[in-house]
Amino acid sequence: QTVVTQEPSLTVSPGGTVTLTCSSSSGAVASGYYPNWFQQKPGQAPRALIFGITNKHSWTPARFSGSLLGGKAALTLSGALPEDEAVYYCLLYFGGTYVFGTGTKVTVL
Amino acid sequence: EVQLVESGGGWVQPGRSLRLSCAASGFTFDDFAMHWVRQPPGKGLEWVSIISWNSGSIAYADSVKGRFTISRDNARNSLYLQMNSLRPEDTAFYYCAKDIGGSLFTYWGQGTLVTVSS
Numbered sequence: 001q002t003v004v005t006q007e008p009s010l011t012v013s014p015g016g017t018v019t020l021t022c023s024s025s026s027g028a029v030a031s032g033y034y035p036n037w038f039q040q041k042p043g044q045a046p047r048a049l050i051f052g053i054t055n056k057h058s059w060t061p062a063r064f065s066g067s068l069l070g071g072k073a074a075l076t077l078s079g080a081l082p083e084d085e086a087v088y089y090c091l092l093y094f095g096g097t098y099v100f101g102t103g104t105k106v107t108v109l
Numbered sequence: 110e111v112q113l114v115e116s117g118g119g120w121v122q123p124g125r126s127l128r129l130s131c132a133a134s135g136f137t138f139d140d141f142a143m144h145w146v147r148q149p150p151g152k153g154l155e156w157v158s159i160i161s162w163n164s165g166s167i168a169y170a171d172s173v174k175g176r177f178t179i180s181r182d183n184a185r186n187s188l189y190l191q192m193n194s195l196r197p198e199d200t201a202f203y204y205c206a207k208d209i210g211g212s213l214f215t216y217w218g219q220g221t222l223v224t225v226s227s
Contacts, residue, residue, distance in 0.1 A: 098213070100146075
């Protein structure tokens with residue numbers, strides 16, 4: 001069973017930049033794993049942010065961006081706002097099955 | 110506007126069964142594959158199952174294989190999850206979700222809570 005690992009928690013100052021990463025126990029994350037990123041606030045369903053490594057939805061704020069970084073998928077938040085405080089999950093596709101990451105709690109403080 | 114509304118959650122004893130439903134609207138239901146995802150209270154997300162647009166392709170997470178059955182009724186714009194032999198570790202919010210093209214799990218319902226306890 002593949003495990004997808006994220007940082008448990010990160011703190012960023014208002015207006016600052018933070019990068020979240022997503023790694024796979026089966027090896028380097030590549031485009032074929034089709035990384036997606038989601039944001040979840042307390043009491044709400046997850047919301048899709050990034051798909052296919054770098055692509056944004058129409059509702060995704062410009063301050064969020066996705067990339068591949070050193071064999072991991074990455075989500076960068078530039079110019080953090082208080083409303084960005086949430087748990088962020090990555091998702092990787094393994095040819096018919098899907099594995100969510102362990103989640104990163106981002107605190108804006 | 111895409112809407113996904115889950116129902117059927119509740120409290121159930123271990124070993125019993127429950128059937129969840131997801132009512133879809135705002136899009137052509139039979140054009141898209143659909144998923145179930147679950148989240149134990151206070152914990153992370155776990156993909157449960159996927160069903161293709163015509164029910165021809167189905168897959169499950171190992172944790173539910175042999176106990177859960179996903180199905181859909183395109184005439185009723187509805188997705189289902191039949192959950193048998195329920196265990197306490199199946200306690201979670203259950204969400205239905207849909208992909209759009211290359212975007213996975215683009216839209217989510219609000220979730221329905223299943224509690225398995227004696």
